[in-house]
Amino acid sequence: MRSRYLILFVLFFLHGNLFSQVKREFLFDAFMNGISPLHNGQNMNIWGFQRLLPDSSEKLLPSPTILCELGDTVEITMINNSVEGHTIHLHGLDVDQANDGVPATSFFIQPGSSGTYSFVATHTGNYMYHCHVTSVMHVQLGMYGMLIVESPGGLKELYPGGPSFVKDYSWMGAEIDKSWHDDYTTIGAFTNFFPDFFQISGKGRQRLWEDSALSIYNARVGEPIYLRLMNIGFGIQEYIFPSGLDVKAHMSDGRPLPGVVAIDTLNIYPGERYGLIMRPLQFMQDSIKVNFKNMLRHQVWDSESIPIGVNGIYGISDQNIDEISSIHPNPNDGRFWLKFDQERDWESYSIFDYSGKNLVLNAFLEEPDETGRVPMEFSLPPGSYILILYSKKSFRTEKFIIHNP
Ligand SMILES: [Cu+2]
CATH class of the missing domain: 2.60.40.420 (Cupredoxins -  blue copper proteins)
Known part of the structure; x- marks a missing residue:
């Protein structure tokens, strides 16, 4: 029983x-x-x-x-x-x-x-x-x-086992011929389509810029951001990403791509959808341009722009600081040199205070001397600082301390 x-x-x-x-x-x-x-x-x-x-x-x-x-x-x-x-x-x-x-x-x-x-x-x-x-x-x-x-369970992954992201933005582009909306009974032939408004998720110009769910104002260096792009319009939507955003296409039309593709410009045809991961490499105030193009002649009807602001660093903690330091000596008095183990492709650098929120300075890196060292000299108050080195493709985070004189 x-x-x-x-x-x-x-x-x-x-x-x-x-x-x-x-x-x-x-x-x-x-x-x-x-x-x-x-x-x-x-x-x-x-x-x-x-x-x-x-x-x-x-x-x-x-x-x-x-x-x-x-x-x-x-x-x-x-x-x-x-x-x-x-x-x-x-x-x-x-x-x-x-x-x-x-x-x-x-x-x-x-x-x-x-x-x-x-x-x-x-x-x-x-x-x-x-x-x-x-x-x-x-x-x-x-x-x-x-x-x-x-992905199931609220997991922030593009697909189960795929790349993860911290936040996401969804942009659905469309052209509007307002005369169709004014009186749909008088359109005549569907070829009488002369768009005069261009929208990302129903908004254009300042209405788009004012919408914090559509415009990106608080991205951080290194932060993986998922961009969902969809074209419900009749023309081509060409997205042009400023350099330094490190944008990669991972998904297309509801499936993972066979390989990850680095992009700076993406043409999206009607009905297509893309899944991109953007990982900003540097601080910036810029915009992502969207050209709305005629399918027949590929001429640009008009453009919209989506603001992008990168003003912080993602995940600053001791775990994120690279262990092998290129800063010698450390701590120092504001005068030190950089020496890199591998072939140097670092082009520029930023220095932040230790909160990671305040940019102290931003500059190009000088050429190394004959011993392979890049001398640096700053007059900064004593304290802890973060140095981020940027190459075209990646960045590296280190910390250093300026001691009391
Ligand atoms: Cu209907």
Whole structure:
């Protein structure tokens, strides 16, 4: 009798562990009467999907991000309270045809009705969702959003076992032809597309610069930052990264790339998504330029810029200080020399106080003398300091002490 309960308990326990996939449910309402502000003070009519929650029913551009974890069963229910039929296409996800949201092969959600899309999140990565009814128009009018599959358990890894990151930014680029939004019934041919606004995640110019969720103001040297880039537009989006950011592409279209690719410029075509890791090598105040380019002629329509400020050092602690010092003597009186074990490719250096927050000075490194030493001389108050040496590709952190005279 007792062993029977034990078997039941074991079966229950196993079942609970092997099949306890998390189910994530999203409830959306399709709308065609939203308004989104533009950077020039005008308002623009938008369509989209708003998340139905007791405390939130904002009509946003892009539509809310669908966030889930690897292994989740995701159910997205769309209630259509608008005056035209819509669907939700899950762009880049491995869903079955019935859940793909293409009207002819999947189901169509007519005004006044609802439908549910479901899928299992089988690959960590970056995806998109959008309406697939007269897609050119419905997407242009705003019926799109990001869909992000994260590593399980809140782990900040690009994919299980992949590179880790400290923080992440998600940028979804799109062009806007405002005349389509002013009156969608008078567009005529879809080739009459003359974009006059360019947006990163629904914002341009100062509205983008003022948004601390989109602009990077507090990056640190050495800090791994995950950039998710997605193109929901009709043209090419060319990202140009300033040097000294050390940007590497790790993922594309929801899969790890076969190899890691160092980049300074990246052209993203419509529908593509990239996962990049950026690890700043030096302090800077600069911007990442995004050129919006015409697919046909590759001419630049216009550009946006995303500010990037690097103003600290990531993870300063004794563990991060390189043990083999090139500073001799140490401690010193402000006069010392650098001597490097390996071939020297260090180009410049920064000195910080020991909090790592305050830059004391920033300069190019002089050529070594005939004995291979680089003499240094500073008149700094006694105390502990951090020296960071930069080459084109890497950096090295050391500490030194200036003693009392
Ligand atoms: Cu639609």
